[in-house]
Amino acid sequence: MEYNNMMELKFLSKSQNESFARTVVAAFAAQLDPTIEEIADIKTAVSEAVTNCIIHAYENKIGIITIRAFILDNKITIEVIDEGKGIEDVEKAMQPLFTTRLEEERAGMGFTVMQTFMDELEVESTPGKGTLVRMTKYIGRNR
């Protein structure tokens, strides 16, 4: 991937690290001089992706979550990667309201939230190996 700047963060899939991960990505994105609004969008999307790793990929066992972020001009690309259980049918998983955890509140909207708050979303997954979520946002696009 082409970039002007990049970073990689690895952390444990503990729920207390979700807000840490979100802050790290937001602090990195700060060099694109976003608005508070744009930062909030990124944080919301990263939270959803990280929560999915914690809950679905590692099912509350402790695994390692990797976040990579790349900046190119006014574009930030964020990858959230786990080596957890993977997704059988990615297309189906990405549909609004689809969830494999019916018990939870507001279930099945994670990918929809990522899609709504970011400009691009790609998901690559191999069952038994893990999942990569790649999200892109153009800063300053709607100003």
Next chain:
Amino acid sequence: MEYNNMMELKFLSKSQNESFARTVVAAFAAQLDPTIEEIADIKTAVSEAVTNCIIHAYENKIGIITIRAFILDNKITIEVIDEGKGIEDVEKAMQPLFTTRLEEERAGMGFTVMQTFMDELEVESTPGKGTLVRMTKYIGRNR
């Protein structure tokens, strides 16, 4: 190393990333519920270590800097690692006022600052291979 929580950050040795790196360590240390003073100590020490990687290890060429942080009870251990040129004589380098860059202001006090603001400091270096700086701080010790 034994720990309750840990993280690893990799980033490019660009000077614009120094304040990013410092913020990441501060955000991670925040879970120990430090005082403003304690966080300022940690940020100051991390800044010095990262600046040394940028200026001395990679001599303003672009390399990768790795920061690892480990939390165990009220103790945070921070490692700042480069794969740059290394230090010939670590003991001498750590002495107050020793510097290989005479032209700069306030030169030669980086390691002294790290020692002052953290509780423990260790430096391992291999010329031609790189340097690891390990700093430890006990949060709440002086309260």
Next chain:
Amino acid sequence: IGEIRRYLRDNTPIRVSRSLRDIAYKALQVRDKLVSENSKEPTVGEIAKELDLPSEEVVMALDAIQEPVSLFEPIYH
């Protein structure tokens, strides 16, 4: 330095969590001020400049007052 630090520690055991919230509320005030001055949304950099802080710090502080994410409702609306 040691004396000064001990003095500060003994007398102002202010937690980072509290100071972050203070910075965040100041940031939101500055944002409102800039919005009414320029009738457009300021960037984090513009807010940080007014507060004389690095952008990263402002961003970190704003995270400290982040409310639970509500669906489809951007957080600072």
